Amino acid sequence: MATRKTPETAAVDGANVSKDDLLKYYREMLLIRRFEEKAGQLYGMGLIGGFCHLYIGQEAVVVGLEAAAKEGDKRVTSYRDHGHMLACGMDPKGVMAELTGREGGYSRGKGGSMHMFSKEKHFYGGHGIVGAQVPIGAGLAFSDKYKGNDNVTFAYFGDGAANQGQVYETYNMAELWSLPVVFVIENNQYAMGTSVKRSTKSTTLFGRGVAFGIPGEQVDGMDVLAVKAAGEKAVAHCRAGNGPYILEMMTYRYRGHSMSDPAKYRTREEVQKIREERDAIEHVRELLISGGHATEDDLKAIDKEIKATVSDAAEFSKESPEPALSELWTDIYA
Ligand SMILES: Cc1ncc(C[n+]2csc(CCOP(=O)(O)OP(=O)(O)O)c2C)c(N)n1
Numbered sequence: 248m249a250t251r252k253t254p255e256t257a258a259v260d261g262a263n264v265s266k267d268d269l270l271k272y273y274r275e276m277l278l279i280r281r282f283e284e285k286a287g288q289l290y291g292m293g294l295i296g297g298f299c300h301l302y303i304g305q306e307a308v309v310v311g312l313e314a315a316a317k318e319g320d321k322r323v324t325s326y327r328d329h330g331h332m333l334a335c336g337m338d339p340k341g342v343m344a345e346l347t348g349r350e351g352g353y354s355r356g357k358g359g360s361m362h363m364f365s366k367e368k369h370f371y372g373g374h375g376i377v378g379a380q381v382p383i384g385a386g387l388a389f390s391d392k393y394k395g396n397d398n399v400t401f402a403y404f405g406d407g408a409a410n411q412g413q414v415y416e417t418y419n420m421a422e423l424w425s426l427p428v429v430f431v432i433e434n435n436q437y438a439m440g441t442s443v444k445r446s447t448k449s450t451t452l453f454g455r456g457v458a459f460g461i462p463g464e465q466v467d468g469m470d471v472l473a474v475k476a477a478g479e480k481a482v483a484h485c486r487a488g489n490g491p492y493i494l495e496m497m498t499y500r501y502r503g504h505s506m507s508d509p510a511k512y513r514t515r516e517e518v519q520k521i522r523e524e525r526d527a528i529e530h531v532r533e534l535l536i537s538g539g540h541a542t543e544d545d546l547k548a549i550d551k552e553i554k555a556t557v558s559d560a561a562e563f564s565k566e567s568p569e570p571a572l573s574e575l576w577t578d579i580y581a
Pocket residue numbers: 325327375376377404405406407408409433435437438439504
């Protein structure tokens with residue numbers, strides 16, 4: 248794992264980013280964090296029902312990888328999916344309204360947090376069955392290979408999902424058929440209340456690709472620049488027709504597994520330490536300030552703007568009507 252960029256090196260060296268890029272990543276990560284904080288509040292008010300898994304802490308992973316993607320690339324992920332949707336450009340209003348089960352939501356209020364899709368942004372969900380999105384990701388990559396274009400699919404899954412059999416069946420076929428898929432393991436150290444160390448003997452999860460001939464690497468998933476650089480390498484490998492690539496993002500979730508998690512399996516100090524020492528948004532904020540790329544006032548203005556976007560999304564999600572009863576009979580197979 249490469250060491251973090253410093254203010255002196257960030258905007259200039261091999262990470263290939265400009266001041267505007269840094270500001271863009273700051274803005275995108277902050278949007279995810281504020282959106283998730285608001286979703287947590289609406290859940291607490293009883294406006295969001297069912298399961299709700301927040302992405303707070305892991306923002307640099309999707310923002311860094313989206314920075315390495317191009318139009319046409321696809322993404323598919325688990326139930327912890329709000330950040331992925333925002334990062335690929337889906338409308339915060341449509342996402343929030345889906346969380347509150349309203350007509351203005353991406354699935355017209357019938358899917359909720361774990362079941363949202365956008366054909367326009369090539370976002371294929373949102374999957375509640377742990378690991379199920381991994382073979383789907385390979386299938387998406389197969390379709391692009393079949394059509395002969397150079398699109399790549401990002402298939403995101405967790406450290407817990409990485410112990411599933413279907414992941415390894417997928418690895419085998421993806422490598423056998425040289426499918427353009429980047430397997431992104433979001434190693435946030437926990438699968439519900441079980442730490443990686445408690446469930447897994449060999450904890451370098453990307454290394455399991457070796458058995459299938461798939462290259463990979465571990466990345467500091469709290470450093471958006473490191474994520475972007477690794478993403479560019481992985482994507483180049485896939486686009487050149489070399490088959491899949493594995494990126495193991497070392498990250499951390501600050502909140503519970505879902506809104507109903509009492510979090511008794513880790514200490515407050517553990518969470519606090521990571522927030523203080525490794526927070527991805529603070530990292531970019533420091534790069535911007537100490538590199539002389541932005542002032543405190545510039546960043547305050549961005550924060551204000553993002554808060555307004557999120558408030559608008561929350562208002563929309565409260566005002567949008569519930570789906571009509573007749574919707575019970577639409578979008579069904581039989
Ligand atoms: C097949 C299956 N088994 C169990 C569950 C219950 N479950 C939901 S999330 C989860 C933990 C997954 O952890 P990880 O893959 O690390 O993802 P994270 O929640 O950390 O993002 C489990 C066991 C499920 N939804 N599907």
